[in-house]
Amino acid sequence: MNLKKKAYELRKDVVDMIYRAKTGHIGGDLSVMEILVDLYYKQMNVTPENFKDADHDRFVMSKGHSVEALYAVLADRGFFPKEDLKTFAAFGSKYIGHPTNKVNGIEMNTGSLGHGLGVGVGMALAGKMNDKNYRVYVVMGDGELAEGSVWEAAMAGSHFKLDNLTAFVDRNHLQISGTTEQVMNQKSQETRWAAFGWNVIRVPGNDLDAIDDAVEIAKKIKDKPTVIIAHTVKGCGISFVENQVGWHHHVPNDEEYQAALKELDERGAQYE
Amino acid sequence: MNKIANKTIMNNVLIEEAAKDKDIIVLCSDSRGSAGLGPYSKEHPKQFVEVGIAEQNLVTIAAGLASCGKKSFVFSPASFLSTRSMEQAKVDVAYSHTNVKLVGISGGVSYGELGMTHQSANDIAIMASTPGMRVYLPCDRFQTEKLLRALLQDKDPAYIRIGRNAVEDVYEEGNVPFELNKSTLVQDGTDVTIIACGEMVQGAKAAGALLKEKNISARVIDMYCLKPIDEEAIIKAAKETKLILTVEEHVKIGGLGSMVAQVAAENAPVKVVSIGLPDEPAIAGKSAQIFKYYGLDAEGIVKKISELL
Numbered sequence: 265m266n267l268k269k270k271a272y273e274l275r276k277d278v279v280d281m282i283y284r285a286k287t288g289h290i291g292g293d294l295s296v297m298e299i300l301v302d303l304y305y306k307q308m309n310v311t312p313e314n315f316k317d318a319d320h321d322r323f324v325m326s327k328g329h330s331v332e333a334l335y336a337v338l339a340d341r342g343f344f345p346k347e348d349l350k351t352f353a354a355f356g357s358k359y360i361g362h363p364t365n366k367v368n369g370i371e372m373n374t375g376s377l378g379h380g381l382g383v384g385v386g387m388a389l390a391g392k393m394n395d396k397n398y399r400v401y402v403v404m405g406d407g408e409l410a411e412g413s414v415w416e417a418a419m420a421g422s423h424f425k426l427d428n429l430t431a432f433v434d435r436n437h438l439q440i441s442g443t444t445e446q447v448m449n450q451k452s453q454e455t456r457w458a459a460f461g462w463n464v465i466r467v468p469g470n471d472l473d474a475i476d477d478a479v480e481i482a483k484k485i486k487d488k489p490t491v492i493i494a495h496t497v498k499g500c501g502i503s504f505v506e507n508q509v510g511w512h513h514h515v516p517n518d519e520e521y522q523a524a525l526k527e528l529d530e531r532g533a534q535y536e
Numbered sequence: 537m538n539k540i541a542n543k544t545i546m547n548n549v550l551i552e553e554a555a556k557d558k559d560i561i562v563l564c565s566d567s568r569g570s571a572g573l574g575p576y577s578k579e580h581p582k583q584f585v586e587v588g589i590a591e592q593n594l595v596t597i598a599a600g601l602a603s604c605g606k607k608s609f610v611f612s613p614a615s616f617l618s619t620r621s622m623e624q625a626k627v628d629v630a631y632s633h634t635n636v637k638l639v640g641i642s643g644g645v646s647y648g649e650l651g652m653t654h655q656s657a658n659d660i661a662i663m664a665s666t667p668g669m670r671v672y673l674p675c676d677r678f679q680t681e682k683l684l685r686a687l688l689q690d691k692d693p694a695y696i697r698i699g700r701n702a703v704e705d706v707y708e709e710g711n712v713p714f715e716l717n718k719s720t721l722v723q724d725g726t727d728v729t730i731i732a733c734g735e736m737v738q739g740a741k742a743a744g745a746l747l748k749e750k751n752i753s754a755r756v757i758d759m760y761c762l763k764p765i766d767e768e769a770i771i772k773a774a775k776e777t778k779l780i781l782t783v784e785e786h787v788k789i790g791g792l793g794s795m796v797a798q799v800a801a802e803n804a805p806v807k808v809v810s811i812g813l814p815d816e817p818a819i820a821g822k823s824a825q826i827f828k829y830y831g832l833d834a835e836g837i838v839k840k841i842s843e844l845l
Contacts, residue, residue, distance in 0.1 A: 318605060365632060371603055373632040376623060382593045383628060386600015389585065393561075394604070413624075416593035 268472050270340075271301045272532030275501045276525055277336035277349060283521045285353035287361060289513045290505060292405060293333035295436040295469070295496035300337045302475045303401055312343050315369060321398050322387045324372055326380020327405035327434060328362040329513075335359060335367070343369030378411025380404060381431055385420045388429040388489070399483070403432045407439030410448045415460065421489040422461025429489040430482045431462075435469060436498035440512045457491045469494025501528050538705050542680040542698040543572040543611075543641055549684050550609060554580045560688075561585060561601055564611045565594050570700075571611035571641050591621040595638065599628035602635040607688070614640025614697050615647070618659035625695070630668035635691040638663075639698065643673075644734065644785035645818050645826045646700035652817040656697065660733075661790025663695040664763040670694040670717075671762040673734035676706045679760060682714040697734065699823070704738050706758065719766040725755035728841055729773035732783040733759045733792050739827065740783055742834035747841060754841070759792060767799050774804035779844055781809050783837060785827070788812040811840060 265273070275294055282288035304310070308321040325334050332352065339346045344367065351357040358366045362375030372383050384402035391398050408414065421429055433453065437444055444450040457464045463485045467474040475494065482490035498512075499505030502524045505514075516524055554560040554576070563585040564571050577584045585601075587594045591612055598608035610617070617625070617640045629636045640659055647654035664671045672687075672694060674680040680698060687694055706722065707713070713720050722737065723744040732740035737758045744756040755777055757769055773780055780800060782793040793810025800808050811831050819829055827833045831840060 322604070372599070372634075373627060376627050379596055379624065379627055382596030382624075383600040383603070385593070386597040386602070387604050388600075389597065390601045390604035390606050393558075393582065393606070413592045413596070416587075416590040417596065419590070420587055420593055420597060 266535045267301050267305050269532045269535040270305065271297045271472065272501060272528050274301065274333070274336045274340060276528050278332045279516065279521065279524045279528070281332050281335070281349050281352040283516050284350060286515050287353050288332045288515065289329040291438065291498040291511045292327060292330040292434065292436065294500045294502065294505065295498045296327070296330050296333050296403060296434045297500070298470045298472045298475055299403060299432050299434065299494055300333055302472055302479060304337050304341055306476055307479050308401065309398070312341070312368065315343070318394070319396055319398055322371055322384070322400045324374065324380040324383050324402045325363050326374055326402050327377065327408055328374035331361060331363050334363060338367070338369040377405070377408040378413040381414055381417035381421070384429055384431065385417050385424065385426060388426040389424055391428050392426070398428070400429045401432070402429070403434060406433055406435045406437065406444050406450050406453070407447065409433065409450060409453065418457065418460040418462065425487045426489045427486050430479065431489065431491045433491060433493045434496055435493050436496045438498045438507070438509050438512065442509055453493055461488055463488050463490040464493065465490060466493045466495065469496030470500045501531055503527060538677065539702050540677050541572065541700070541702045542674060542677055545677045545680045546639065546684055546698070547572045547576050549681055551576050551579045553688055554583050557607070558583065559605055559607050560609065561606045562609045562611065563587065563594055563598050565589055565591050565616070567612050567641065570613065573611060591616045592624050595621040595624035595636070596628045598636045599624070599632060599634040603632070608636045609639060610636060611639045611641055613654065614643035614656035614659050615654050618656050618662050622662055625663070625669065626666050629693045630666050633668060634693065636693055637687055638695045640695060641698060642700040643697035644699060645813070645823055648818070648821050648823055648826050655818055657787050657813045657818060658790065659697055660762050660784070660786045660792065664795070665790065668693055670764065672696045672760055673762060674698065674760050675734055675737035675758055676703060678705065678707045678709060678712040679714060682712055683760065686716045699735050701823070703735050706737050706741055717761045717764050717766065719761065719769045720758040722756040722758050723754065725753040725777065727753040727777060728779045728781065728845065729755040729757060729777045730781050730783060730837060731757045731759050731770070731773070731792065731796055733762060734785055736783040736785055736832060739833045739837060743837035746834055746838045752841065752845065762792060762795065765795050765799065767803070770796050770799040771803045774800040774806040779807050779809070779841070781811065781837065781841055783832060784810070784812045785832065786812050787815055789815065809840065809844060811836065
């Protein structure tokens, strides 16, 4: 399947999980999808077969609330049966509302923001120490960048010259309480990362080709980590969810659910 | 007087073991000197990671390394490790179940003159109440070595608190009874039981000898393993002696005393009295002065038991 269409098919899984469980963070799931599709279907060397090997590429979902998008991708890549998605957030389920390494395909538990980049630094450092060629990818939210620990990790990433580390910022401009600019200004993100010694690439974040090009560039940069500031649309793919702060973790009702699936089908169909 | 601090023993053991195992990684904040890691860092520069004054990142990086097969040993003052980076200990170490051993140096009131910022008087409570985190407070250099060698064999998270300075030996070289997660019987007795941990064991042992002169038979238990705590030894003491006194360099809330009282109350109710640090910033001074002030030395223990019997 065309991967651009794939991103829309996976969005339908996300909507279905959230509608069924009556919980989830739909806005960020939809904004981050092309990043995950590029990594898991094109870029990363990670499969259910090699996941326990020392050489596979590492991924950390630092914005853990976008776990529904990650579960949808992992299920589609065969890390666990797609049927399991129906148990998302159910009583006693291991598919809880933030990433957990009890689920096959997930390396580290996240949920509290500001942890993933430091984990990625440790993973990338281990790769250098062991002369491994694997790469490490971390996805953060833009609201998450208000966490001080992100910047401790950013400092260390450039200090240790971790060119095997690529971080993404899902720059969708919204967080739970409003725009990032209202809550805590993020306008100068590109400058901030550059000042911390990172190679900075800005891309339209729901454009699969642009993301893939950026990841390719990052792989060629030496002696410094790369951050890809992915300017995304929160709620991307469903017109009434897009750029709406209220849809950070709103659960669709029956009517909205049907309308969402219909629109995602239509938008995906253009890539057939 | 022994001049070798527990941290020095850890440094020596890690120098030896890291030479045999390239996956052993020692990390510190800006604490290379205070952790006594100078010799290790010179011997194994490629297995040494310094992250600067950034304790949160220190623990998270250690966890990231561990997730890729490394055996991370993190050294930082107990005061910061157990509070500033507590969420990282909870999420990246305990919850993600990474092979990270957190070593809280200069624990308790080691930095007695520096105020509450530098004291870790509630680290046992914080760490032990975190699912998946084990907690150890070894008393002397010999036990510290045994504990470290045991922990080098497993892949589970742990927090180890040690003090800043050299302390008197409790055990003798070549005669160090040790079983992981089982307390050590320092002295047997039938009237009362003194249960202590960390640097308090030395005072408890001395108190046991002083009580003998007063014809009081005191059992002295070294509960270096706070979690998992040795319930069997507590229950036995609760059944066989008429009073348990716990002694800890920690506030009385959530520490050794709380844990012992809970085990005793649930299994074999007996009077349990705790001595520890107060629920306020500890008085300023050297460790020994502070211990004496709060009755956390042999004299204080004897006095307390004499009052209670």
